[in-house]
Amino acid sequence: MSRISIIGTGNMARALGSRAVAGGNAVEVIGRDASKAEALARTIGGATAGTIGAAPAGDIVILAVPYAHAVPLVRQFGDALSGKVIVDITNPFNHDLTGLVTPEGGSAAQEIAKSAPAGAHVVKAFNTVFGHVLAACTPEDPRPLDVFIAGDDAGAKAHVSSFVESLTLRPLDVGDLTSARWLEGTSVLLMRAMSGKAVRSSSFSIGLTVRD
Template identity: 65%
Template sequence: MSSISFIGLGTMVHAIATRAVAGGNTVEVLGRDSAKAEGLAAALGGGATAGTFGTVPAGDIVVLAVPYTSAVSVVARYGDALAGKVIIDITNTFDADATGLVTPDGTSGAQEIANAAPASAHVVKAFNTVFGHVIAQGRPLDVFFAGDDARAKASVSAFVESLGLRPLDVGGLEMARWLEGVGPLLMGLARHGVGSFDVALSVDIAD
């Protein structure tokens, strides 16, 4: 199993971390509100702990679960504390009405985060294509991910499997922009094509 630190205390953290604890992973949560972090760790159980925001995360894998608008500044604040870590970027980069992306053409939020991280850290884009409340339902889901480092991707893949989810590799980190584009697609599908946010994308592999 994996050692995971979550930076952030929101709905996605609660959903992923709950499944992480159930899957036998070691879990640490970190946030600016230390009391909230301690409360979340207690609610998760399974030996989950609350770390100190801004210090070296205990986990080999660090899940960056903060809004896109603050992600680069949070990574910059951590600086060398993230050296050697696998950073899972779960941020969404869509605009206010969720119909487009705010990142410039040809790049992605994940690539911006990678540029801000220490050279020895490896960023993998994952989890932004699934809604937190759907993850919390406990059903099997597909998790699409992208990254440039094979070992980092193998670590993320094993972590995803420990959650009872299916990891699907879409390629290098340049593919993160297309994963981020799934955000508006999902929002549009939920609002118009399905009429519910209890929706997830999956791949049907033909025999």
């Protein structure tokens, strides 16, 4: 299994951390507020709390923070992220859900990659799965949640795919990191559907179904 460092202490960090521990992964929680990180590690059970800015213990480092904080955090960690697989789960949509706040034609993942140190590889994943949906999905469900991933390094994507499978979810590779902008655009549609009550419940996800 994998060694995972989760930067963030919110709902998505809780959901991913809990599922990661259940899947046999070693989990470290890192937050700006050390007391919140320690509390979340205790809540997850079997996780440890790390220190912001210090070298993460995990081979995979998950950015479970708002997009506005992601690039500054990557710059703060600097060379401590060298050799790591950085998983960007952020959704950079604007306040009224009319679009993305990233540069035209770009993505949050690509902006993060520009700030990452040499030897680090950024993979986009989990941004189309709501935290509460992930928490409610049990390993016994007959149809696992789909996790779309995008990245430029084949080895990094394989590592993330194995981690996704350890969570009893299904990884779906959608291409290189330029595909991240489409995944982030999809999140805008999901949020519109939820806020506009186009669906009866916010407990939904997107995926692929193959029919014979």
